[in-house]
Amino acid sequence: MSLVTGMRSNNKEPAGVVVTGGVTPNSLGIVRSFGRRGIPVVYLDSGPRSIVSYSRYIKQRIKCPSADESEDEFIRVLLDFGGRIDNKMVLICTLDGDVLALSRHKRELEQFYYVPMPEFDTVEKLVYKRNFYRLLAEMGIPHPKTWFPQNLDQVRVMGREIAYPYIVKPSYSPTFQWKFGLKCFVVNSTQDLGRAVDRLEGRGIDVVIQEIIPGRGVYEFFTYLPGESEPLGVCGWDKIRYYPTDFGSGTFCESVWHREAVERGLQFLKAIGYCGMASVELKKDPRDGEYKFLEVNARVTLQHRLAAACGVDIPYIAYRDACGYDVPDIAAPSSGVIWVDDFVDLLPFLTHIKRREVGIGEIVKSLKPGKVHSVLAWDDPAPVIVRAVKSGMSALRLLRRRYTGSAS
Known part of the structure; x- marks a missing residue:
């Protein structure tokens, strides 16, 4: 059976979701979230080394360059595929380049897809940091x-x-x-x-x-705003470790509710007329006690499965809202839930131990069972096996370089 035939439906459910690119657990989490619900998933495979492509929850993979590689080809593939399906699908993206391209061509794509994301002018202000920090300065919003x-x-x-x-x-x-x-x-x-x-x-x-704002901790929250109304879901967490260490993506996070940070972030999003999914990162400055804005991502964030584990599945909320379905009331998110980026978190963990920056409490949390994993899933084992092999090969290459370097 061809993909297009398989995607057709006689009921009111849309044909499914299209996950645009991304080779990280970010895209993998979206694929699994919708696949487990029986919602068909199409994955635009833009990376030859993608662990995502091994997930059993993908109904079809479409080879396609990322928008950064070729925006024209990226959009052409989406329009061509959209013209061959009967029911609208929901577009969900995990890359900055993709969200820029999708928002720029939003009107064309809306013929075939639901596109729950902001307008291009808004995305451009957030993705390009020169624009973003100037905007914050103009609005008088605290930032580094x-x-x-x-x-x-x-x-x-x-x-x-x-x-x-x-x-x-x-x-x-x-x-x-x-x-x-x-x-x-x-x-x-x-x-x-x-x-x-x-x-x-x-x-x-x-x-x-x-x-540089002193200290390690960064707070991030993930939300979905349907337009000018209140958000339909919010969940936040402390980023405890990152890779690359100190300035990188969060690899070890714990859900927690920091009301002041969330209120400030939502106030900013509403002020710029934001609609769609967004993650907001802030850091509390110990010098003056103020939360400072670091960045706002106009897309799905890497740790979004942590929000889902806390009872706030933002991509699914966005999907239901975009399709015109009722979105049930969301309870307050759970606190104290841990998310870990499998294998990757080991490097910053060892670095902080070496620096003597890890306390007993952090060690206990790191060893605590029941964490939310970025890749590991018993019902979808192939991606974690592939990542384990690739991580092992990378470690061997690093050791070889260090050994040959020290021997020369």
């Missing part, structure tokens, strides 16, 4: 002090005048992460500044300079 160099010469000049430490971070994160495997450069000295500028030379990457 940020400088806006126009070129690398200005990075050198400004960098020498700013007190260390600070970070040099990209305006558009995906390109930077793809080239360097990092979210930012940490600058502790003139030598670090020189190395950062040298690495950026000739790359064409726009960057900003930003102060």
Whole structure:
């Protein structure tokens, strides 16, 4: 049976969901969430090494470049597929480049899909950090002090005048992460500044300079706003560990409700007329006790299955609302639920132990059973097996480089 035939339905249920790209547990969690409910899932496979493509809950994989690789081809594939299905499907994305492309072509895509995401102008203000921090400054919203160099010469000049430490971070994160495997450069000295500028030379990457707020903890909440009304679901968590360590994606998180942070984040989203799924990251500054905005992602966040485990499945809420179905009232999210990024979290955990930054309480939480896993699932074992093999091969390559380097 072909995909298109298999996706047709005689009832009022839409044909299913299309998960656009992403090779991380972010996309995998969405695939499993809808697949377990019997909702057909189409996965746009943009990565040759994707663990997501091994999930048994995918009804069909469509090879497609990511929007960052070719926006025209990305949209063409979606329009071509949309023209061959009878019932509208819901588009859900996990990548910044994809949400930019989908929002830019939202009107065309709405012929065939439900597209529960903001307008392009709003997405552009959030995805590009230069725009985002300027917007925060214009609105008088607390955030880390940020400088806006126009070129690398200005990075050198400004960098020498700013007190260390600070970070040099990209305006558009995906390109930077793809080239360097990092979210930012940490600058502790003139030598670090020189190395950062040298690495950026000739790359064409726009960057900003930003102060570092002391402390480890970052708070994130994930929500869905259907428009100008109140959010239909909210769940938050403390990011306790990250990879890369200190400035990276959360790898060990615990659900908790910080009312002040949530209220500030929602107030901002409403002020800009936001609609769709969003994750908001803030950090409490110990110097003045204020929550400072770090970023707002206009897409599904990596830890969204933590919210689901707490009783707030945001992508499913967005799906039901986009399709015009009733969304049941959501109870207050559970606190104290732990989410861990399988295998990846081991690296920052060992780093913090080496630094003597891990207390007994964190060790107990790390060993606690019943955690929510990013990849491990007994009903869908293939992705975790693939990740285990790949993680093992990566560790061997790292050891080999260290061994050969020390031996030479």
